[in-house]
Amino acid sequence: MSGTVTVKNVTLGEGIPKICVPLVGTTLSELREEAEALKALAPDVVEWRSDFFSQVEDIAAVTGVLEEIQQILPEIPLIFTFRSAKEGGEKEVSTEYYFRLNKAAVESGYVDIVDVELFNEEQDVRGLIATAHDNAVFVIISNHDFQGTPSQDEIVSRLRRAQELGGDLPKIAVMPQSAGDVLTLLAATNMMQEQYADRPIITMSMSGEGVISRLAGEIFGSALTFGAAHKPSAPGQVAVAELRSVLELLHRSL
Numbered sequence: 001m002s003g004t005v006t007v008k009n010v011t012l013g014e015g016i017p018k019i020c021v022p023l024v025g026t027t028l029s030e031l032r033e034e035a036e037a038l039k040a041l042a043p044d045v046v047e048w049r050s051d052f053f054s055q056v057e058d059i060a061a062v063t064g065v066l067e068e069i070q071q072i073l074p075e076i077p078l079i080f081t082f083r084s085a086k087e088g089g090e091k092e093v094s095t096e097y098y099f100r101l102n103k104a105a106v107e108s109g110y111v112d113i114v115d116v117e118l119f120n121e122e123q124d125v126r127g128l129i130a131t132a133h134d135n136a137v138f139v140i141i142s143n144h145d146f147q148g149t150p151s152q153d154e155i156v157s158r159l160r161r162a163q164e165l166g167g168d169l170p171k172i173a174v175m176p177q178s179a180g181d182v183l184t185l186l187a188a189t190n191m192m193q194e195q196y197a198d199r200p201i202i203t204m205s206m207s208g209e210g211v212i213s214r215l216a217g218e219i220f221g222s223a224l225t226f227g228a229a230h231k232p233s234a235p236g237q238v239a240v241a242e243l244r245s246v247l248e249l250l251h252r253s254l
C-alpha cells in the first residue's frame, strides 16, 4: 500500500491495520458512558455515528457531544460520521442539512476525520473536502451497499473516484450474498492497492460471511477495521479484543 495518513500518532496505511470502534449511543449520557468504557479497550480510532444520536438535528447539541468525546478521549483520533438511511444509517436528513452538519463538525475543532458519502453532488463533496482540509481534518469518502456486492471493476472504480475527488481515505462496505462475493471484495481491495491507490483505503465485506475481510486487511490492503465495543454499528463487526488478537496473529505470520 502506498501512502500513509497520520492522525494524532496513529499511522494508517502501514503495518497492522488499525482498529476503529463506533460510538452508537442515542443520548449524551449514553455517549459519555460509551466513551468512558472505551478507555479500557484502547482502540486506535473512534467513530461517532451521529445518526444514532436523538438530537442530531440540533447542531449545538452535536458540537456539545463532540466536545465531550474529545475531553474524555483526547488522544484518540475521532471520526465524525452521519450515515444516511440510504447507505445503512439510522436516519435520513435533507442533503442541505447533511452538508451543514458535516461542515459544523469539521469547523468545531473536535474532529480529526470526517466521513462523507461518495454518492452526492460532486460540488458538495468537493466543497466539504476543501473545508475539512482548511481545518486540518482528513476525509473518508465512503460508499455502502447493504444489498449486495458490485463487480470487482465497479468497486475499484468507486474507490478510484473517491481518491480522484480528493478523499484522504477512500472506503467501501459491501454485503456478500455468497463466499464468492467476499472474494470479489478482497480481489478489488488488492487490485486497488496494488495498481491505483496512492493513499490508504478501507474496505469490508459485511455480515458473518464477510468477517474474514475485517481480519485480513494487512494482506489484501485495507488500513482500518471496525470492531464492536458493546453494540456493533454494522453487521459482522467482531469484539475488539478478539479482533486485535487475530490482527496480531496475522501480522506475526508475515
Ligand SMILES: O=C1C[C@@](O)(C(=O)O)C[C@@H](O)[C@@H]1O
Residues within 6 Å of the ligand: 022, 047, 049, 081, 083, 115, 142, 144, 171, 173, 204, 206, 226, 233, 234, 235, 237
Ligand atoms: O462505514 C463504516 C463501516 C461499517 O459500515 C462497517 O461495516 O464496519 C461501520 C460504520 O460505522 C462505518 O461508518
